[in-house]
Amino acid sequence: SAGRDSPSACGRAGAHAPAGRHAVTAGARRVLPRRFYDRPTLLVARQLLGKVLVHRRGRTVTSGVIVEVEAYIGESDPACHAAPGPTRRNRPLYGPPGFSYVYLNYGMHHLVNVVTEAEGEPAAVLIRALEPLDGTATMRRRRGLEEATVDRLCRGPGNVTKAMGISLTHNETDLLGDRLYVEDRRIAIGRIGWSTRIGISVGTDRRWRAYVVGCSSVSGR
DNA sequence: CGTTCGATGCACT
DNA sequence: GTGCATCGAACGT
Numbered sequence: 001s002a003g004r005d006s007p008s009a010c011g012r013a014g015a016h017a018p019a020g021r022h023a024v025t026a027g028a029r030r031v032l033p034r035r036f037y038d039r040p041t042l043l044v045a046r047q048l049l050g051k052v053l054v055h056r057r058g059r060t061v062t063s064g065v066i067v068e069v070e071a072y073i074g075e076s077d078p079a080c081h082a083a084p085g086p087t088r089r090n091r092p093l094y095g096p097p098g099f100s101y102v103y104l105n106y107g108m109h110h111l112v113n114v115v116t117e118a119e120g121e122p123a124a125v126l127i128r129a130l131e132p133l134d135g136t137a138t139m140r141r142r143r144g145l146e147e148a149t150v151d152r153l154c155r156g157p158g159n160v161t162k163a164m165g166i167s168l169t170h171n172e173t174d175l176l177g178d179r180l181y182v183e184d185r186r187i188a189i190g191r192i193g194w195s196t197r198i199g200i201s202v203g204t205d206r207r208w209r210a211y212v213v214g215c216s217s218v219s220g221r
Numbered sequence: 222c223g224t225t226c227g228a229t230g231c232a233c234t
Numbered sequence: 235g236t237g238c239a240t241c242g243a244a245c246g247t
Contacts, residue, residue, distance in 0.1 A: 070239070079239065089232055107230035109240050126239060158240050199239055 008188035009050065009065035009131040010215030030184040031176055037097035041116040041123040045071045045210050048114070048125060049192060052133060052183040055164045062138050062164050064130025064154050065187045068218045070197045071208040072113070073123045079203030082122030092172045093122035100180060102161070102171040109158030110167050114175060114182070128198070128209070130154035131217040132163070139163035151216040190214055 032051065037044060054063040072080035081090040081103070092101040092115055101113040101124050113124035132139055132153050139153045140146050143163050154160045161167065166180065173180045191213040196204050198220050211218045 072239075081239080084233080087233070103232090103239090104230065106228080106238060106240050108228070111239060113239090128239090156240070197239070201238090 010067055010190050010212045010217065032098075032182045032184045034096075034098045034176060036184075037114060037116050037175070038118060039116065041071045041073045041125060042208065044114075044116045045069045045125045045208070046192065048127075048182065049210060049212060050185075050187045050189040052185050052187065053127060053130060053164070053181075054134075054183055055166060055170075055180050056178060057165055060135065060138055060165075062135035063133045063183075064160075064164070064217075065133060065189070066127060066129075066182075067131050067189065067215045068127075068129035068209070068211040070126040070128055070210075071116075071123070072126065073117075073208070075122060077203055077206065079197060079200040079206075080122065080124075086122075090122065093124055095119060095172065098175045100170055100173040100175060102166060102168055102173075104168060105158065110161040111157045112161050112164075112166050112170070126157060127160055128157045129211070129215075129218050130160055130164075131215065138165075155217050156219040 048066050048069050051066050052063050053066055074080060075082050075085060082093045086094055089103060092099055095115060096119040097116050099115045101115055102110055105111045113126045115124045117123045132150050136150055142165055143153055153163045170180055175181050189212045193211055193213045194207045195209045196207055197209045
């Protein structure tokens with residue numbers, strides 16, 4: 001049984017954290033420090049699995065365990081938005097670590113990244129899937145999925161932002177603030193797998209997608 | 222099961 | 235004007 005101090009996501013059978021429990025308790029909030037992001041991107045990507053992404057809008061809190069990510073690293077990575085060099089859109093990638101990079105994709109989906117590595121080194125980790133924790137009722141309303149199972153709410157990067165209420169207004173947000181951040185928690189997760197990144201036509205030689213094996217919240221079967 | 226395809230906005234060349 | 239770090243419905247086996 002998963003107690004309050006030993007939550008688990010996609011780990012062992014029957015060890016799911018109860019929905020609706022408050023992930024943020026007054027005075028006990030621990031946010032990942034700047035130095036967490038100021039490291040090699042693949043390491044950050046790997047260690048983000050099992051951490052908790054939180055968005056607060058007024059008193060409405062939505063959160064979920066990160067279970068799938070992708071790394072985009074430098075101008076030499078053809079799939080990274082920094083590949084053409086600095087532009088208006090990719091400016092956050094060149095900024096300091098621990099900030100968000102949100103952009104509009106295919107004209108209708110917002111995708112959220114966390115910027116990594118030192119300022120001037122363009123790199124980020126895309127959040128592709130969460131196992132919902134708090135605010136699942138809010139997520140259902142935002143997704144328009146009142147009947148669906150919880151593991152569908154934040155499956156896929158476009159669905160993550162829709163369920164979490166993240167949009168372009170969250171671009172270049174300091175993740176060490178109190179609006180959008182990643183909690184420094186150690187949620188028990190299953191084995192970690194690595195694969196090529198999804199939905200790109202270049203840079204497919206790099207296996208820079210990390211995910212929790214067997215987790216039903218992970219996209220792209 | 223599988224694959225295809227339309228929606229939809231805008232940064233970039 | 236072109237091309238997306240997508241999603242889900244609609245088709246074909």
